[in-house]
Amino acid sequence: xxxxxxxxxxxxxxxxxxxxxxxxxxxxxxxxxxxxxxxxxxxxxxxxxxxxxxxxxxxxxxxxxxxxxxxxxxxxxxxxxxxxxxxxxxxxxxxxxxxxxxxxxxxxxxxxxxxxxxxxxxxxxxxxxxxxxxxxxxxxxxxxxxxxxxxxxxxxxxxxxxxxxxxxxxxxxxxxxxxxxxxxxxxxxxxxxxxxxxxxxxxxxxxxxxxxxxxxxxxxxxxxxxxxxxxxxxxxxxxxxxxxxxxxxxxxxxxxxxxxxxxxxxxxxxxxxxxxxxxxxxxxxxxxxxxxxxxxxxxxxxxxxxxxxxxxxxxxxxxxxxxxxxxxxxxxxxxxxxxxxxxxxxxxxxxxxxxxxxxxxxxxxxxxxxxxxxxxxxxxxxx
Amino acid sequence: xxxxxxxxxxxxxxxxxxxxxxxxxxxxxxxxxxxxxxxxxxxxxxxxxxxxxxxxxxxxxxxxxxxxxxxxxxxxxxxxxxxxxxxxxxxxxxxxxxxxxxxxxxxxxxxxxxxxxxxxxxxxxxxxxxxxxxxxxxxxxxxxxxxxxxxxxxxxxxxxxxxxxxxxxxxxxxxxxxxxxxxxxxxxxxxxxxxxxxxxxxxxxxxxxxxxxxxxxxxxxxxxxxxxxxxxxxxxxxxxxxxxxxx
Numbered sequence: 001x002x003x004x005x006x007x008x009x010x011x012x013x014x015x016x017x018x019x020x021x022x023x024x025x026x027x028x029x030x031x032x033x034x035x036x037x038x039x040x041x042x043x044x045x046x047x048x049x050x051x052x053x054x055x056x057x058x059x060x061x062x063x064x065x066x067x068x069x070x071x072x073x074x075x076x077x078x079x080x081x082x083x084x085x086x087x088x089x090x091x092x093x094x095x096x097x098x099x100x101x102x103x104x105x106x107x108x109x110x111x112x113x114x115x116x117x118x119x120x121x122x123x124x125x126x127x128x129x130x131x132x133x134x135x136x137x138x139x140x141x142x143x144x145x146x147x148x149x150x151x152x153x154x155x156x157x158x159x160x161x162x163x164x165x166x167x168x169x170x171x172x173x174x175x176x177x178x179x180x181x182x183x184x185x186x187x188x189x190x191x192x193x194x195x196x197x198x199x200x201x202x203x204x205x206x207x208x209x210x211x212x213x214x215x216x217x218x219x220x221x222x223x224x225x226x227x228x229x230x231x232x233x234x235x236x237x238x239x240x241x242x243x244x245x246x247x248x249x250x251x252x253x254x255x256x257x258x259x260x261x262x263x264x265x266x267x268x269x270x271x272x273x274x275x276x277x278x279x280x281x282x283x284x285x286x287x288x289x290x291x292x293x294x295x296x297x298x299x300x301x302x303x304x305x306x307x308x309x310x311x312x313x314x315x316x317x318x319x320x321x322x323x324x325x326x327x328x329x330x331x332x333x334x335x336x337x338x339x340x341x342x343x344x345x346x347x348x349x350x351x352x353x354x355x356x357x358x359x360x361x362x363x364x365x366x367x368x369x370x371x372x373x374x375x376x377x378x379x380x381x382x383x
Numbered sequence: 384x385x386x387x388x389x390x391x392x393x394x395x396x397x398x399x400x401x402x403x404x405x406x407x408x409x410x411x412x413x414x415x416x417x418x419x420x421x422x423x424x425x426x427x428x429x430x431x432x433x434x435x436x437x438x439x440x441x442x443x444x445x446x447x448x449x450x451x452x453x454x455x456x457x458x459x460x461x462x463x464x465x466x467x468x469x470x471x472x473x474x475x476x477x478x479x480x481x482x483x484x485x486x487x488x489x490x491x492x493x494x495x496x497x498x499x500x501x502x503x504x505x506x507x508x509x510x511x512x513x514x515x516x517x518x519x520x521x522x523x524x525x526x527x528x529x530x531x532x533x534x535x536x537x538x539x540x541x542x543x544x545x546x547x548x549x550x551x552x553x554x555x556x557x558x559x560x561x562x563x564x565x566x567x568x569x570x571x572x573x574x575x576x577x578x579x580x581x582x583x584x585x586x587x588x589x590x591x592x593x594x595x596x597x598x599x600x601x602x603x604x605x606x607x608x609x610x611x612x613x614x615x616x617x618x619x620x621x622x623x624x625x626x627x628x629x630x
Contacts, residue, residue, distance in 0.1 A: 230500065237480060238496075240480060241488055244477050244479050245476075247438075247459075250463070252548065255458075258495070262497075
């Protein structure tokens with residue numbers, strides 16, 4: 001049985017190794033192809049390519065956040081775009097204030113849209129966002145606070161399954177409607193755009209874009225390792241226990257609502273960070289980011305990649321979004337049908353996603369060797 | 384009152400839409416006692432367990448654990464932490480976790496999120512898990528996913544999980560349903576070995592099994608205790624005969 005234990009952990013490490021290795025490879029390759037290869041070469045990756053990969057990595061982080069709660073704790077959130085967008089708006093507020101007098105109206109304090117809408121002074125919740133550290137904190141605190149409030153009420157009242165999913169969908173929809181309003185003080189329909197620089201560095205220079213990409217890659221890797229540590233801990237096993245038999249877990253003495261709330265908060269923070277990294281690279285944030293379809297797409301990425309593996313979620317986000325970029329430029333009207341069909345097919349034929357397909361193959365190969373179950377004596381499993 | 388009771392239920396009444404699942408139920412369990420509760424379907428056995436473990440709140444009556452813990456004001460996890468373990472009628476183990484992990488999660492101790500996030504098993508806890516694995520006969524399967532176990536083994540695993548909780552009182556709902564005669568025999572041994580150190584309340588339909596383990600038997604009918612005593616006395620009770628053989 002020792003072999004079995006080793007085999008399990010080896011397989012897990014293989015996934016982690018592959019994921020972190022591929023991630024590093026992608027980021028380094030794109031950075032080098034942008035910086036070291038001359039623009040005249042066909043191998044050169046331009047600003048468009050840089051932001052595209054950066055966007056994919058932000059989505060991968062968002063998928064990771066969703067997999068943490070859905071794959072491991074059975075909480076199907078159809079509203080994670082809300083946390084992503086809140087993180088994005090927090091970053092956007094900082095970037096707006098960085099513009100200063102370079103705006104169309106040249107007001108040193110008020111962003112353009114406020115001048116346009118006849119604001120006399122900065123709304124109270126905009127104060128502090130000229131400091132990067134404050135904005136950085138808010139990118140995490142705001143999603144965390146919303147998740148805590150939401151989780152506290154929903155999980156304590158034992159709202160589960162499809163009802164919970166519908167409420168999360170309503171949450172993001174309500175926020176979208178709120179952010180569309182001009183009098184909310186978040187730029188209404190247009191949101192924030194025309195950013196100039198971040199911490200004094202020009203957002204339009206390739207060097208800064210490369211640095212942002214590398215930072216996104218590092219944040220994704222660190223977040224992955226944090227999630228991996230959580231799901232490998234005893235708390236992670238409690239989460240899986242909750243996913244599979246919630247009331248049994250309660251009768252063992254675990255406070256299910258507290259567990260769900262904390263993991264939901266952690267997930268929301270990761271989603272917020274993803275949004276905050278997304279905005280400076282894409283250069284715009286507006287209320288459409290809150291739209292319900294965005295949250296549903298995240299769930300599809302995770303399902304396609306393989307839920308409950310973490311790396312599967314990230315891989316699914318990269319693959320589906322790459323396919324989306326490709327198809328929406330070649331046959332745009334077919335994309336939504338393709339996405340829907342993909343989801344149906346994966347649900348029917350690949351319940352463990354693409355990752356499940358790959359590791360299933362790997363296991364068949366391994367089974368040529370003695371079966372793990374046939375191995376004899378066991379040792380105490382080292383954690 | 385000379386002897387301290389482990390569990391005292393006093394005049395419990397639970398009604399669902401006018402139907403009284405429990406009707407003025409009074410029952411006491413002594414420390415270390417093994418008590419069997421029998422009764423026809425709908426007698427209120429499972430509802431009684433639900434009340435004790437905090438799943439259902441009664442309309443009236445009291446439920447006291449130990450000398451002064453009021454179970455009716457506590458949540459399910461609080462009751463579990465206070466020392467009442469429950470095995471369900473349908474074996475519910477965590478199917479996607481290994482046998483070992485199932486027992487690990489049942490370990491007594493701090494069960495808060497931030498504790499389990501950083502918790503490492505102590506050698507003492509490991510030793511305890513291996514002891515229990517030995518007792519329930521699942522040592523060689525300890526790395527098997529619990530979902531792949533045979534029915535009887537799942538029942539034992541669940542009893543093992545109860546033992547890990549080190550509860551003062553174990554509530555065991557139909558432990559031998561669907562078991563082979565050999566498995567039933569082993570289960571009887573297991574439960575008998577638990578009594579003494581823990582109080583054990585067993586709800587069961589299988590009369591032979593009840594006769595083989597019980598010293599005291601309580602008969603429920605329509606949410607009410609109609610007889611209590613040793614098996615022979617209970618079996619001779621005219622009301623019990625009427626309820627079981629039917630009018």
